[in-house]
Amino acid sequence: MYAQMVESEASNDDPDKLAEFQARIDADIKIEPKDWMPQAYRKTLIRQIGQHAHSEIVGQLPEGNWITRAPTLERKAILLAKVQDEAGHGLYLYCAAETLGVSRDEITEMLLDGRMKYSSIFNYPTLNWADIGAVGWLVDGAAIMNQVPLQRTSFGPYSRAMIRICKEESFHQRQGYDAIRKMAEGTPEQRKMAQDAMNRLWYPSLMMFGPSDKDSVHSAQSMAWKIKINTNDELRQKFVDQTVPQAEYLGLTIPDPDLRWNEERGHYDYTDPDWSEFFDVIKGNGPCNVDRLAARNKAWDDGKWVRDGLLAHARKKQAGNLAAE
Amino acid sequence: MNTEWPLWEIFIRGQHGMSHRHVGSLHAPDAEMAIKNARDVYTRRNEGVSIWVVEANNISASSPSDKGPLYEPSESKVYRHPTFFDIPDEVGAM
Amino acid sequence: MNHDEAFQQFLLRMGDNTLILGHRVSEWCGHAPVLEEDIALANTALDLIGQTQMWLGLAGEVKGGKSADDLAFLRDAWDFRNVLLVEVPNGDFGRTLMRQFLFDAWHSIMLGRLMTSSDDRVAAIAAKASKEVTYHLERSGDTVVGLGDGTEESHARMQEALDYLWPYVGEMFISDEVDTTIVAAGIAPNPTDLRDEYYALVERILTLATLTIPESRFAHKGGRDGRMHTEHLGHLLTQMQWLQRAYPGASW
Numbered sequence: 001m002y003a004q005m006v007e008s009e010a011s012n013d014d015p016d017k018l019a020e021f022q023a024r025i026d027a028d029i030k031i032e033p034k035d036w037m038p039q040a041y042r043k044t045l046i047r048q049i050g051q052h053a054h055s056e057i058v059g060q061l062p063e064g065n066w067i068t069r070a071p072t073l074e075r076k077a078i079l080l081a082k083v084q085d086e087a088g089h090g091l092y093l094y095c096a097a098e099t100l101g102v103s104r105d106e107i108t109e110m111l112l113d114g115r116m117k118y119s120s121i122f123n124y125p126t127l128n129w130a131d132i133g134a135v136g137w138l139v140d141g142a143a144i145m146n147q148v149p150l151q152r153t154s155f156g157p158y159s160r161a162m163i164r165i166c167k168e169e170s171f172h173q174r175q176g177y178d179a180i181r182k183m184a185e186g187t188p189e190q191r192k193m194a195q196d197a198m199n200r201l202w203y204p205s206l207m208m209f210g211p212s213d214k215d216s217v218h219s220a221q222s223m224a225w226k227i228k229i230n231t232n233d234e235l236r237q238k239f240v241d242q243t244v245p246q247a248e249y250l251g252l253t254i255p256d257p258d259l260r261w262n263e264e265r266g267h268y269d270y271t272d273p274d275w276s277e278f279f280d281v282i283k284g285n286g287p288c289n290v291d292r293l294a295a296r297n298k299a300w301d302d303g304k305w306v307r308d309g310l311l312a313h314a315r316k317k318q319a320g321n322l323a324a325e
Numbered sequence: 326m327n328t329e330w331p332l333w334e335i336f337i338r339g340q341h342g343m344s345h346r347h348v349g350s351l352h353a354p355d356a357e358m359a360i361k362n363a364r365d366v367y368t369r370r371n372e373g374v375s376i377w378v379v380e381a382n383n384i385s386a387s388s389p390s391d392k393g394p395l396y397e398p399s400e401s402k403v404y405r406h407p408t409f410f411d412i413p414d415e416v417g418a419m
Numbered sequence: 420m421n422h423d424e425a426f427q428q429f430l431l432r433m434g435d436n437t438l439i440l441g442h443r444v445s446e447w448c449g450h451a452p453v454l455e456e457d458i459a460l461a462n463t464a465l466d467l468i469g470q471t472q473m474w475l476g477l478a479g480e481v482k483g484g485k486s487a488d489d490l491a492f493l494r495d496a497w498d499f500r501n502v503l504l505v506e507v508p509n510g511d512f513g514r515t516l517m518r519q520f521l522f523d524a525w526h527s528i529m530l531g532r533l534m535t536s537s538d539d540r541v542a543a544i545a546a547k548a549s550k551e552v553t554y555h556l557e558r559s560g561d562t563v564v565g566l567g568d569g570t571e572e573s574h575a576r577m578q579e580a581l582d583y584l585w586p587y588v589g590e591m592f593i594s595d596e597v598d599t600t601i602v603a604a605g606i607a608p609n610p611t612d613l614r615d616e617y618y619a620l621v622e623r624i625l626t627l628a629t630l631t632i633p634e635s636r637f638a639h640k641g642g643r644d645g646r647m648h649t650e651h652l653g654h655l656l657t658q659m660q661w662l663q664r665a666y667p668g669a670s671w
Contacts, residue, residue, distance in 0.1 A: 035389045060449035060457075067445050071662040071671040072488045073438075073475075076445070077468045081369075083448050084461035088366060091454045095350040098332060104352060105329040129662055129671070164349070168370070179671075187669050295450065303452020306512045306566065308328055309573025313565040314354035330453070351455055354565070361558055365459040 002055035002119045002143060004210040004282075006048040006218060006228075013038045025226055030156040033099035041225055042100050046107070047116070048227060049097040049158055054111045054118035056090035058292050062126040063135055071129060078175050079132060085172065089165045096157040112297050120278060123286030124204045127197075130183045130190070134197035136176015138205040138243065144169055145239050146209070149229035158227070177246065184250040191251075198247065199255045203273040209236040211275060240268050331380050333359040335367055338375035345377050356380070425600035426538075427482045428500060429607055431490070432597075432643055434474030435501035438491055439652070440522060441467030442659055443509055452512055459558060463519070466551040473544045492663035496645075496652050503642040504587035506652045510580065513566055513573070517580035520559035524620050525591045527556045528613050537605030560624045567628025574629065581630050589638020592617070597644075 018038060024031065031037055063083045070076035094104045110116040121139055126132065147169065151162045183194040210216060210232040222228035230238075240259075247254050262269045280286065330352040336345035348367050353359035359378040367373065403409050412419050444464040451457035475487035504522060509515045530552055533545035566573040592614040594602075602609045625632055641647030662671070 032389065034386060057449075057454070064449035067448055068442060068658050069661055071492070071669075073468055073472050073491055074488075075671055077465055077472075080445050080448060080461055080465055080468070084369070084458055084465070087449070087454050087457045087461070088369065091351060091366060091458070092349055094454070095332075098350070103329055103332075161349075182671060186671075187666065189666055190669055299450045299452065303456075303512065305570070305572045305576065306452035306456070307330065309569025310354040310358070310562070310565040311328060311330060311569075312573070313569040314358070316568065317355065352453065353455065357561065358565075361561070362455040362459065364554075365462050366455060369458075369462070 002052040002059075002146075002208075004051075004117075004119060004208065006044065006051060006222070013040075022224070025154045025224075028152075030159060031154050032156045040221075041227075044222065044225070045155055045158065045227055046097055046100050046102050048222075049093050049100075049161075050102070050107045050110065050116050051118060053090045053093035053097060053107070054116060055122060056086045056093065057111075058118045058122045058296060060086050060090075061292055061295055062122055062124070062288070063132060065126050066129060066132050069129070070132075075179065082136070082172055082175060085168050088168070089161075092161040092164055093158075096155075096161045099157045108300065112293070112300055114284075114293065117282065119208060120281040120286065121204050121208050123281050123289045123292060124201065125288055127200070128193040130180055130193035130197040131201065133176050133178075133180025133183060133194070134201045136172050136174075137180055137246070138176075138201050139208065140169065140172040140176060141243065142205050142208045142235075142239050144173060145235050145242075146230075152226070152229065154226035180252075181250055184252055194250070195252055198252045202255050203277075206236055206239070206270075207273045207278045207281075209233075209239070211278070212272065215275075237267055240270050244268050330354050331382065333363075333378045334381050334384060335359075335363045336377040336379070337363070337367055337373040339372055341374060345375065348372075350381060353378075420596050420600050422600060422604060423482050425597045426604070426606065427478050428597045429601045430474050430478035430481060431498075431500040432502075434471050434478055434487070434490070435499050436505050436522070436526075437467040437474060438471040439499070439501045439655065440505035440519075441465075441471060442655060443505065444515070444519070446509055447512075447515065456512075460515075463555055463558075466548075466555065470544070470548045470551070473547070477540055477544065488663075492660045496648050496656060498645060499642070499648065499652060499656075500645055501642050502587070502590045503639050503649055504584065504590065506642065506649055506655060507584070507587065508651055510583070511576060513576040514580040514583065516559055516562045516566065517577060518584055519555065520563045520624065521584055521588055521621065523552060523556040523559050524624075525613065525617055527552045528616050528620070529608070532608040532613070536607060541606060563624060563630075564628045567625070567630045577628065578630050581625070582633055585633045586635070586637050586639050588621075589636060590640040590643060593638070593640055593643070595644060 017036060021031075021036065021038060021041075031041075060083050063079065063086070067076060067080050067083065070079050094107060097107055098104060107116070111118065121142075126135065144166070147162055147166055151159055151166055153159045153162065180194050180197070183190040213219065213231045213233045216232050219228060219231060223231075244254065244259065256271045259268060259270050261267075281289070284290075331354075332350055333353055333356075334350050335348050337348045338345045351359065351362050351366055353362045356378055359380075360376050363376045363378055364373075368376075441464045444460055444467065447460045448457065448464070451460055471491065472487050475490045479485040479487060479490055504518060507518065509518075527549070530545045530549040534542055534549060536542040536545065563577065567577040568574070592610045594609050594611050598607070598609055601607045622632065642649075662669075
């Protein structure tokens with residue numbers, strides 16, 4: 001869900017090949033990098049995996065924001081390990097994208113100059129320590145909803161990356177819930193922090209699933225290709241249903257006065273996020289868009305001499321080895 | 326000149342006695358750093374006892390259209406599989 | 420100085436070094452030059468935080484009954500016993516890695532000796548930490564060589580880093596009465612005795628890195644005994660200790 005609003009491309013490939021390709025997907029046979037695939041499938045996947053990877057990397061920033069202020073040594077280690085995992089997940093996904101013919105540097109540049117997007121959620125700030133709990137619980141919780149089915153996605157390298165990610169991700173949501181529980185059961189100030197985090201992060205978490213199905217124009221093709229498994233609204237509902245009892249257990253109030261159980265539907269009714277806010281954030285006007293991109297650009301620019309220096313040394317060494325032979 | 330670090334494919338032996346398995350890829354300036362990076366990236370949860378790295382450029386892969394000729398002939402050689410043979414129960418485990 | 424007092428000071432020196440350096444390295448998370456380095460730096464920081472829990476845990480056990488967290492989050496700058504080297508700001512990636520290398524070289528030699536400490540608890544911590552630090556040293560050493568002998572720019576930056584950090588190296592080898600007491604009890608080696616091995620190691624790597632070791636042997640000091648830290652430590656603690664200070668008694 002780190003891939004919101006991924007536009008899928010129209011295909012104008014040979015209909016026979018397309019039919020054969022679709023038949024493989026329908027039979028749950030994985031597509032591997034060297035297999036024939038429609039250009040549109042390739043392009044859409046690059047966009048989706050890229051956006052997913054960028055989200056992991058930009059997602060390091062709001063959580064990394066608290067590593068140096070974590071309140072205990074154990075919390076610091078847990079948070080650092082978790083944010084490090086996000087870097088790892090970004091890495092796995094970039095590698096999956098590379099099998100489609102776009103190098104990591106190329107795709108990174110597309111993030112840095114704004115040609116590619118990342119999930120809207122990471123343009124919100126983390127303002128108190130309970131946000132770290134809330135991010136793990138709500139944001140990772142929402143991400144997992146999407147990532148678990150994506151393990152079955154049709155493109156082999158993407159599917160394998162997701163399997164590895166899901167395996168590692170399993171501790172993220174639990175550590176988040178554990179951290180916010182400690183706050184919810186703590187002093188009045190800590191409870192206040194927990195509720196404040198809930199108030200700010202609830203709707204941005206719901207937005208992670210992307211716009212409502214009736215406004216989501218690109219889903220059908222992606223679902224046929226099995227690079228999107230569930231619709232946005234399906235996943236959002238599932239997330240709400242799962243999260244409400246967890247919030248109740250903590251004694252936290254979800255900031256939606258109309259939230260209630262609907263016996264007939266067997267689901268919670270909830271108020272949709274303010275979609276105008278969502279589109280603002282996507283357009284670059286979220287609270288942190290500018291800072292997030294600036295931070296990524298700074299790391300990339302500042303790191304250039306390091307990347308160049310280590311490569312230059314490796315080439316010298318290689319030349320020396322060849323000369324010695 | 327291309328300034329991007331080369332891509333390496335990483336193979337890890339998870340336990341003693343097992344064979345190396347492909348676990349993913351990463352970038353590194355040379356083989357030594359690729360091994361170190363692999364240790365940091367792919368064994369964060371105690372996953373490995375031995376690491377191989379191969380520069381992705383140096384891997385030759387069969388092409389998907391060869392799939393038939395390469396693999397199908399073995400499908401007919403069912404006698405290579407132990408379950409092909411019926412052994413009487415009285416003989417015991419074999 | 421009585422034994423417990425000296426023993427605790429020694430443990431604080433070990434634990435504060437890893438605490439402060441681990442904190443510094445963790446500042447890189449999400450900002451490193453390339454993902455692989457980001458992940459590797461986080462591993463180093465995680466190892467150091469883990470070692471901190473062991474050293475400070477033992478320090479609290481030996482005397483005063485404080486937890487590792489109490490010691491990390493509720494002491495003021497003058498009670499910290501880390502060497503100045505680990506508290507200087509990260510600077511660029513080159514300075515961070517040079518600092519790491521200069522510390523790792525000392526750390527690996529020190530831990531090697533501590534594995535035969537007369538105190539079993541110290542020996543056990545050293546045995547675990549030593550495995551981690553052997554790798555830290557390999558990695559930071561390789562990176563220092565790679566960048567020193569890389570491009571013109573990377574070479575210049577590494578030389579600059581070395582020039583800046585070199586005056587902080589000497590403090591690791593100054594002995595005082597804490598050391599005298601500890602050495603007599605067979606708990607730890609005399610810092611002075613590590614010097615030759617250290618300089619031999621560092622010289623070998625820095626030569627491969629085509630870098631020039633500054634001639635001056637001048638050493639800033641004041642961290643190991645807490646007499647005079649740098650201005651940087653206070654800022655680091657302000658950030659690190661903020662939650663514990665602002666909400667005393669809360670549990671996290």
